[in-house]
Amino acid sequence: MTHVQQARTGRKPVPAPGRPPESSRFERPVSPTEWLYLAGGRLAPPFAVQIVVEGTGTIAPDALRRAVDEASEACPGARLRRRGRIWTDSGRPPAVRTVDRLGAALRAPLAPGDGRSCEVAVRTEGATTTLVFRVHHAVMDARGALAWTADVFRALRGEAPVGAPSPLYDLALLDALGGAHREPAAPRWRSPLAGVRHGRAPRWQRRTLHGTHPGLVAKTAAALADLAPGATRVMVPVDLRRHRPQLRSTANLSLPVFLDGGAGAPWEQWHEQLLRALAERRELAVGEEESAARLPLAPLAALLTAAHTATAAAGRYPCSALVTTLGRIGPDEVSAPGFEARTVYSLPVQAPFVPLSFTAVECAGRTELAMSHPGGPRADTRAAALLDAVCEALSPRARRRPVAAGPRRSVPPLTLTALLRQQVDRAPDAVALTGPDGTVTYGELDRHSDVVAAELRRRGVGRGAVVGLLADRTAKAVAGLWGVLKAGAAYLPLDPAHPSARIAAVLADAGASHCLTDSTYRALPGPDCPAIVLDELPVSGAQPHPGTAGPDDAAYVIYTSGSTGRPKGVVVEHRALVNYTHWATDRYRIDATTRFALFTSLAFDLTGTTLFAPLAAGGSIALVPDEPDHRTLRHLLTRSGANALKLTPAHLDLLTTLGIEPRSFRVLVVGGEQLRGPVAARAQRMFGPDCRIVNEYGPTEATIGCIVHTFDPERDGDLPAVPIGLPVDNTEAYLLDADGRFTGAGEVGEIHLAGAQLARGYLGRPDLDRERFGHLADGTRVYRTGDLAQLTDAGVLRCLGRTDDQLSVRGHRIEPGEVAAALERHPGVRRAVVTARPPRSGAEPVLCAYVTGTAAPDELRTHAARQLPAYLVPAAVHVLDAFPWTVNGKVDVRALPDPFARPRPAADVRAAAAPADDAKDGHRPPESGRDPVAAAVAAIWARVLDDPDLHLAPQDDFHRLGGDSLTLLRMLAAVAADVVGPAAEPAFDARLRDLIRQPTLDHVCAAARQALATRPTEHP
Structure with a gap:
């Protein structure tokens, strides 16, 4: 043989x-x-x-x-x-x-x-x-x-x-597959390096392009043909393993197909050639290899050398270039303990008779394109121009830039504590905080925060530490926050309304060394995190503390919903906050006369505007410690002295129902979710033309707000969604398509943010950092928001939805997986699916859960409320026998039933709304059986829920009908105003907390009747 x-x-x-x-x-x-x-x-x-x-x-x-x-x-x-x-x-x-x-x-x-x-x-x-x-x-x-x-x-x-x-x-393998013989082709294709002298030593050049590029081989071939003289032939190696997918061999199992074309041919023609060649299995052919193999190695090498010399001298080769793609390689595939891969590329073989070779590898959302060619000064220059032309065909340079960018402005390398110190030195007796307990000056705030810092330092807290802050919106909480920053640590804001188990879990996950609390909440941090009670610390007496943190140190850690069921902590540095604060004070025209009202949770990063911007500009903060309802909001608008607000669109919508016309407000900063044009237009009429309404977009990972748009009633008033606008100072926005390629004008892409306000990352979660924080091909660090957007003809960005399952409900980012995981911890639940659905046509979506198992809906909502914040508790829970499935084996969300469907027949609203047992409140229903209070309350429910055909029973729960926390407040405000009246409103307001916890129709009606009974008797 x-x-x-x-x-x-x-x-x-x-x-x-x-x-x-x-x-x-x-x-x-x-x-x-x-x-x-x-x-x-x-x-x-x-x-x-x-x-x-x-x-x-x-x-x-x-x-x-x-x-x-x-x-x-x-x-x-x-x-x-x-x-x-x-x-x-x-x-x-x-x-x-x-x-x-x-x-x-x-x-x-x-x-x-x-x-x-x-x-x-x-x-x-x-x-x-x-x-x-x-x-x-x-x-x-x-x-x-x-x-x-x-x-x-x-x-x-x-x-x-x-x-x-x-x-x-x-x-x-060819024998097994029935290969054929390939006819030899004369070497008649000119090199793209024709006319350039070069040597034999191989040289490599590489470019990195963002995204993946379908049709890469064809686009490369078309670009080369446009630059090469005469006809072009491109060799494309094809992996024979495609015919035996289970084959595991490292041997040479690649044979080529050839594509021919000339200048001006669109890449689609080259692509069609390639697809046809693959469909016809043209790689299953051999050429002159068997004849050459009959020669001994030394004579064969000599023969090849002579042939190559002649070929290079003539500048005419069997092909113009070789182009191959090795597909996608995940960084995790080539990482190991202690080593994290950033990228992978392949340097092509510089083969005789092939003047240029290109190899492409997709890795980490980028395409690594490498080229080999014979060396030489002029050859290097010419080859670089060819490679740049290929890159231009794949990713035009005009697109490799931000779709929108904020002004480049110099920001001092300061910390937040340095900004506060500047104001203290400038005006120590100016008012910094106002509230029910009086006013606090900048000097007093500074001295109180020194006491907190000294106590933390005494306990060994310093740079790199995390300290919990579990407190209401009080002057002591603000001083505690600044004290943590002065100690050099990062504060971790926590909401006292959250379940104690969640508070303890977040403190543990963050590795908090201590937790600052009000005396009311001293037991909530649990035994593993020592509490420091702010009420028990003196308000002065410590030595001034200059602060030990630097601009790159962490200022705070805020936890957001996590897709795996585990909340994730976002680490934000001083540098990012200082950039935002400098920009905000300028854009929102904040000065010593500005007073922002603080009425949202400290654990909500939206609150950062109110906490930092006014104090950095010498303004003040009006503290609103009570939970927001129609009483506190009315007081905020009319008696707090506030002239600026940061709030969610849902809060803004609620304010427009209070029947007030405040005229002293200068700016309303709205963020957290999509702002609808009609809501903004109503607010503009309510607050007057001199009040600016600014739509601020910004995920927690990009520090409070990073893209903004000032509402224009004429232009934006009828829009379903007000544009989010343009980036703030030192911030860029890129729009990338599903393949990671830069989009063009009018195209939809996912927002990728870059610039000074990006967070450090997720605390202790390198897996999430790799998923969400990455780098563009030019090294620019970006955050993938998951939000889709488009640059409008007016030159501003508008948001168009999500690329994933993340939801935004009443200003909170919600990962459905976290809610589902909590429900599945109930022993009576086999599987849970969470989504957002509108309770009726035209309404805002609310959180809904579908489960299989034996648990009852009320039982599951109670179970969720023990583990999750209120905004994560589903408004409706629907128990199914089985989930509907798509052909791909996924839950068919579109086929899930309406959780708000009401099976009972229609009945008269007023009759159905009659209380089941009214005697306990000392009032009997009218003998006619028609209760005017119940009828009025039911009418308000129908109006607030925007369902004129709503039919109610006494035990109906407002939440189960699609109401959420803010529509609930709107409903209670309407009952207080329209049913109870000013004289009896204080008695009704005294039961608000109970009604918020259990908002059934009969409870609301009973509270209204009880309040009405307290009205003074009128005598003729």
Whole structure:
């Protein structure tokens, strides 16, 4: 059997009489293709496939050697040496070399004849480590090299290698697949480097493009054709493993198809050619490899050298370029303990008779495009221009920029404590805080916060620490916040209304060393986090504390809903907050006469505008400690002295129902969810034309607010959603499509934010950091918001929904997975699905849950309320026998039933609304059976819920009808105004807390009757 026959069949030769049987080790023939590669490697060393992995961290040399040994045992193709025309397993693992100069290592020759066909080169510089997996092309193709590389990292992670034990290679597989013979083609295609003198030494150039690029091969071919003289032929290697998906072999299993075209042909034509070639399986063909393999290696190398010299002199090659794509490689696939991969790319083989070679790898949302070409000064310049042209075809430079950017402005490298210190020094006797307990000056706030800082420092709290803040909206809470910052620590705001289990879990997750509390909540932090009671600290007496934090230190950690059921802490630094504060004081025209009202939770990052901006500008904060309802909001608007508000659109909508016309307000900053034009228009009429309404967009991860738009009643009043506008100072917004490519004018893309206000990341969650915080190809750090947007013809951004399941309900970002996980912790629930649905047509969506199991809806809402904040408790819970499924095996959300459907027949509203047991409140229903109080309250429910056909029963719960916390407040305000009246309103207001906890129709009616009974009797 000849060597060619052996290569063709894949069978080993029978040993001659008297010869010992061949070793049981891995062996296979050198195929004709590989014989050519061995000869060509002498002409263009190193003739190697080189997979480069760049990342941060280090890998211990001994651990890497063990991993290479283990992976090479599973992939014996990495240990081959040549014995004549047979590859055999040498049993010796590839070398691992530590190198100082990566360039020299990339050009170092490999010696497959001596068993040095593969190696790993490692270079560490600072925090960056680069690993290069090098394989001589005679023993592996790029897919084989990737298989071996992936197994090395599996071994480093302690996982079992997948292995590639098959000896199958290209021609043997072709026999099995019924391959054909390819007709030889005359070398008539000119090089894109035609007319440029160059040498043989390979050179590499690389570009990184953001996103993935469908049609990359065709677009590359079209770009080259437009720049190359005459006709262009592009060679595209095709992996034969596509015909045997389960095949695990590192051998050369790639054969080419050829695409032909000329300048001006659109890339779609090239793409059609490629698809047709693949459909017709044109790669299953061989050319002149078998004839060449009949020659001994040295004469074949000499023949190739002469032919290549003549070809290069004439500038006419068998093809113009080679273009291949290796697909997608996830960074996790090539990461290991202590080493986190950032990117992967492949340096193409510089082969004889191929003037240019391109290799593309998709990794971490980017496309790494590398090119090899013969070296030489003019060749380098010309090749770089060609590579830039290919990049321009894939990602036009005009799109590689922010779709909108805020002004570049210098911001002093200060901390928040430094901003407060400036105001204290400027006007220590100016009022900083107002509230029910009187006023607090800047000097008093400064001295009280010094006391808190001193106490924290005495307990060992300093830079890098996290301190909980569990308090109502009081002067002591504000002083506590500033005291934490002065101590150099980060504060963790907590909402006392949240379940105690959640408060304890967040403190533990954040690693809080202590928790500042009001005396009312001293027991809530739990035994694992020492409480410091603010009420028990003196208000002065400590030495002034200058503050020890720097601009890059954390200022606060705020927890938001988490998709896995675990809340996530966002770490925001002083630098980001100072940038926002400087911008906000300017844009919102905040000065010493500005007073913001603080009535939202300290644990809501929207509150940051109120906490920081006025104090940085010498203004003041009006503290509103009571929970917002119609009483407190009316007092806020008319008697607090406030002239500025930061609030959600839902709060703004509620304010417009109070029947007040405040005229002293200068600015309303609205954020947290989508602002509807009609709501903003009503508010503009209510507050007057001199009050600016600003729509502020900003996820927690981008520090309070980063894109803004001032509402224009004429332009925006009828819009379903007011535009979010343009970025703030030192902030950029990019819009990227689903493939990560930059969008053009009018196209929809996901908002990616960059600039000075990005958070440090998620506390202790590197997995989430990798998912949400990334870098563009040019190194720009960005945050993926998940929000879709479009740049309008007016040049402003408008939001168009989400790319994921995250919901926004009443200003809160909600991950449905967190709510579902809480429900599934109930023993009577098998599975839970959470979504947002409107309770009726035209209404705002509310949180709804669907479960399978044995638990009752009321039981599950109570269970959720014990674990989750009120805004995460579903308004409706629907128990199903089974979920509807899509053909893809997912829950069909669209097929879920309406949780607000009311099965009972319609009845007269007033009759149905009659109380079930009114005698307990000392009032009997009218003998006619028609109760005017119940009828009036039912009418208000129908109006507030925007359902004129609503039919009610006494036990109906406002929440189950689709009402949420703010529509509930609106309903109670209407009952107080329209049913109870001013004289009896104080008595009704005294029961508000009970009604908020249990808002059933009969309870509201009973409270209204009881209040009416307190009115003074009128005598004629």
